[in-house]
Amino acid sequence: MSTNICTFCGRLGDNPEITQLPNGKESVRFSIAVDRNYKRDDGTRPSDWIPVVKWGSAEYVRKTNLGKGDKVVVSGSIEIHQWTDQEGKQKCSFSLNCTQIELVQKKQSKKDEAANAAAAAAQQGTLEGDDDLPF
Secondary structure: OOOOOEEEEEEEOOOOEEEEOOOOOEEEEEEEEEEOOOOOOOOOOOEEEEEEEEEEOOHHHHHHOOOOOOEEEEEEEEEEEEEEOOOOOEEEEEEEEEEEEEEEEOOOOHHHHHHHHHHHHHHHHHHHOOOOOOO
8 A cells, every 4th residue: 555645844936827627627736945954064944845726616715815925725636747858868856736725824024024023012012011009
């Protein structure tokens, strides 16, 4: 018996590409960056880019408005693609045939980050400035 089940957690490298198939169904294509478990000497963490294909419906992608930088968990099976190029050389690539996508975290815009920082600073200021409280 063989098993081919993979789960990856990473950030979308670009907005998903939705394609309408001739049979009316849809396919969604995107890549996610998955960090490795170690850091290089310069302190950076290398990433692997995983190509993902979701067949059938793009409803979840539309509903959650998935976009570049969003953190997702994807599950499915790895598919190996082999072919011979025009020069007769054997080529090989892979993609994740995705059966499930889950949004973990939306990418915050610079505007959202600034607003969150200001709200946190204001909250901290109100707590520190309430010296007249009886408790």
